[in-house]
Every structure is written in C-alpha cells, then in structure tokens.
Amino acid sequence: MAKQQIDLIISKRPNDEQLKKLKEYFKEMPVEEILAGLKFAKNRWTAKDAGVLKVGRKSIIQKEVHSVTREQAQWRLNNWKMMIANYRRRGYSYPTISRIKKILIQKSKKRSR
DSSP states (O other): OOOOOOOOOOSSOOOHHHHHHHHHHHHHSOHHHHHHHHHHHHHHHHHHHHTOOOOOHHHHHHHHHTTOOHHHHHHHHHTHHHHHHHHHHTTOOHHHHHHHHHHHHHHHHSOOO
16 A cells, blocks of 8 residues: 655644544544544534534433423423424424433422422
8 A cells, every 4th residue: 555645734733642643543544534523523613613512412401401390390291392392493302302301201200399
C-alpha cells in the first residue's frame, strides 16, 4: 500500500498526544469513516456553538418529571394527546416521550405524602 500525505491548515497546533492519535486514526481507519466522524463532529460543534445542542435524554426526562405531583401526573396522563403535541413541538423523540409517560404512570400510582 502506497503512503499518502495530507497537509492540513489547522487553527491550533496539536500537542504530541493529539498528533499521535491523529496519525493512529488515519493509519487504522478508512478515509470514509474518518470523514463521517468529522462530519458528525462538525455538526455537533456547530450546534454547540449556536447554543442549540440538545442535552441527553436522561436529563430531559428528569427535567420533565422530577417535581411532578401525583395529581399533576394524573392530569398529564388524562390529557396525553395534548402532552405529546407539546413534547413533539419541543423536539422530543417518541422513545423519550414514552419514557416520560412510563415515569408519569409510576408517579400517578404512588400515594401522596
């Protein structure tokens, strides 16, 4: 296999460990995979820079259910179609919404203290 060389202009000089990892990645991985990873990283960086990067699913669920009372949970379940519309408008995925519903069902069955 013939060696290829790529010259890159980058904004900040990598340290020795970063340079070693870059060389290792380019040596072991196919270029298509590296490009796919870089595309993902660029999209994530752009979203983070714009302030629209979504937080993880677990924290979204906790934010929605952490202080919900039994009565509130029952009301949300009774008006579930409206709740789904609100969650979808906020960009939540269906798996996230179903996890929220599961916790609301548990909370609605618990006795209030």
